[in-house]
Amino acid sequence: GxxxxxxxxxxxxxxxxxxxxxxxxxxxxxxxRGRMEIRVILSGISCHGSAPERGVSAAYKAARAALAMEQLNKDLQPDEDGFLGKGTITVSVMDVKGPSQCAVADYAMLYLDRRLTWGEDADLAIAQVREYISKATGDAPDSFIVEMPNYEKIGWTKKEYSQELYFPxxxxxxxxxxxxxxxxxxxxxxxxxxxxxxxxxxxxxxxxxxxxxxxxxxxxxxxxxxxxxxxxxxxxxxxxxxxxxxxxxxxxxxxxxx
CATH class of the missing domain: 3.40.630.10 (Zn peptidases)
Incomplete structure (x- = not known):
């Protein structure tokens, strides 16, 4: 659009x-239904892979966060008149990184595709993601990033244009x-x-x-x-x-x- x-x-x-x-x-x-895209960034504490208990794995946080999104998808409710049906959410991309292949990962990113039914909007969807991931990981709601990315495109005229990835x-x-x-x-x-x-x-x-x-x-x-x-x-x-x-x-x- x-x-x-x-x-x-x-x-x-x-x-x-x-x-x-x-x-x-x-x-x-x-x-x-509408749709939006959401990016979640989780942080951990890296350490040597020989003693993972010394760190905090962002990979394990990401795994719990992904399962939380599976549960959120089950919990989403249809619109009042049932015409458009329920919204949905799914994890479309996951990325986990650390200092090396023999270290505990300290960075994780989840990319989410969210379909919005009547009565749902971007603010609600972001708040739901933050709530469910906070409960799943034990992290405070304001200690990780939940954001809506921008889409940027250069047209054939070389015109640059962008918009938030929210489609009502x-x-x-x-x-x-x-x-x-x-x-x-x-x-x-x-x-x-x-x-x-x-x-x-x-x-x-x-x-x-x-x-x-x-x-x-x-x-x-x-x-x-x-x-x-x-x-x-x-x-x-x-x-x-x-x-x-x-x-x-x-x-x-x-x-x-x-």
Missing amino acids: MCWKYLIEEEGLKPDLVVSTEPTSCRLYRGH TWKLDEDHFLVQSGIDAYETLFGKKPVVDKWTFSTNLVATTGRHKIPAIGFGPGDENQAHAPNEINRVDDLEICAAFYAMLPYSLEARGK
């Missing part, structure tokens, strides 16, 4: 409505005029109501809708569970269905006075 964040915040290009064409299997989607959750109520206009368009074309659902993964709508509150829906060809896979396919029939839907949607909006 950084591209849309830049267009909205730096170029002043703010659309009234958005239709994402990410894969939905020609279903009408009205939300998905979004959803529209089913009675929102954009969702209802999408339902109208589908019914007009195909004589039946579409399946109204949500994505499991994240899209650029974290910027347009999660961050900037621009109403959005999703309707696209292909299947979400194949996205980014080496055997991903796209059905020609889906392309025809979606092209017709995109053409009809403005008329459905106009009929509702939008």
Whole structure:
């Protein structure tokens, strides 16, 4: 979503409505969970590997911290209406270092992927990580680092741009005029109501809708569970269905006075 964040915040290009064409299997989607990335840095006290009891192993802290994240993932609760489901957290990278291969490690880093359901935000997620790791390791909550990294990118114009690695959750109520206009368009074309659902993964709508509150829906060809896979396919029939839907949607909006 950084591209849309830049267009909205730096170029002043703010659309009234958005239709994402990410894969939905020609279903009408009205939300998905947000996500963020979290980095945890734990410290230990190094000593010679022949007498590890003289030190404090950051590796063992990291192991306990990773298991704490497994427990946190189990403890996370779904949103109130159950539409988006529960948030998740997983350890995606671990790195442990010490002065040498025959010394107790005094540095450990855990990188976390956190998916955020409705009602969860970055502050809550960071506080949860800090609480669970503190309990698991016995370290004081303020004695280790829990941070949200920045993402930095240089564009083809050599423009440098960055943002925090936080992508807010979004959803529209089913009675929102954009969702209802999408339902109208589908019914007009195909004589039946579409399946109204949500994505499991994240899209650029974290910027347009999660961050900037621009109403959005999703309707696209292909299947979400194949996205980014080496055997991903796209059905020609889906392309025809979606092209017709995109053409009809403005008329459905106009009929509702939008």
